[in-house]
Amino acid sequence: MTSHIPRKRFGQNFLQDQSVISDIINSVSPRKGDVLVEIGPGLAALTMPLMDRTETLHVVEIDRDIVAHLSEKFSAEKLVIHNVDALNFDFGALAAEIAPGSKIRLIGNLPYNISTPLLFHLASFGNSIFDMHFMLQKEVVDRMVAEPSTSDYGRLSIMLQYRFNMERVFDVPPEAFFPPPKVDSSIVRMVPWASLPAPATDYNHLQKLVAQSFGQRRKTLRNNVKSLVSDAELEALAISPACRPENVTLEQYVALSNYLVAVGR
Known part of the structure; x- marks a missing residue:
């Protein structure tokens, strides 16, 4: 052919x-x-x-x-x-x-x-x-x-x-x-993975969070997710509010998603 x-x-x-x-x-x-x-x-x-x-x-x-x-x-x-x-x-x-x-x-x-x-x-x-x-x-x-x-x-x-x-x-x-x-x-x-390294409570929530976080890549994480979480809450999860979305690890995104699901956000 x-x-x-x-x-x-x-x-x-x-x-x-x-x-x-x-x-x-x-x-x-x-x-x-x-x-x-x-x-x-x-x-x-x-x-x-x-x-x-x-x-x-x-x-x-x-x-x-x-x-x-x-x-x-x-x-x-x-x-x-x-x-x-x-x-x-x-x-x-x-x-x-x-x-x-x-x-x-x-x-x-x-x-x-x-x-x-x-x-x-x-x-x-x-x-x-x-x-x-x-x-x-x-x-x-x-x-x-x-x-x-x-x-x-x-x-x-x-x-x-x-x-x-x-x-x-x-x-x-x-x-x-x-x-x-x-x-x-x-x-x-x-x-x-045989078992997920960092399991999310709600996979769909994680997807939406990551998408929102990279919505404006050049902005800080704080600016992209300020409608969801405060600076103090980010810092409590060992995430710097001033960092850019590409500086946040998979494990940190999962931890943030799991926290937001737990508090109903």
Whole structure:
């Protein structure tokens, strides 16, 4: 299917560098018996080597032309195709269906134009996931793995690190793709925590608090959350009211959220 024209609206950039493909497969290290789900198989650059390592591979693909090509090329017993938008797909229900009593492993070259909302969507299925290996825009991965008091640290860093232990595996240059994107890419490994390092009383409250805290990033934390909490209360939680939102750790955000939930705010 080399004649397939990459579709901008689907954010399609197809991986074609064989050494990069091999490095990704080795990083995932799939084993017989693993329940693998690939998001966005595209022209099957990762799909074929993944199929060599597992009994049945599930793929989630929105492009009907690609679905038709994959259906013709591979047997339905070996490759199970879900022709849906990954943003609306219930990965928890899929895991319950294909891996009862077990968990799924997710792999994919994620479309850059939907990467952030897709990551938040996938995070909600953490209890059904063993691990995830994704190719993403390098600057997105920079934000995902960022530490406090750095320019990349923000809402994405905090909310993903709340649920996952994350690791940048390696970077990938634009020339590894067709068409070459205008940005560098990175592979990231995400493993759900066996037990949350800092459990929130109310996850939705934590999400809203973090979003409000970074609403105006250049302002102090005091200015962004003054409608919720006083300076004295922040100081009692060992949080400086004068610091910026990127200087507050995940653990501190959770402690603040838990306090506000306890006092009814």
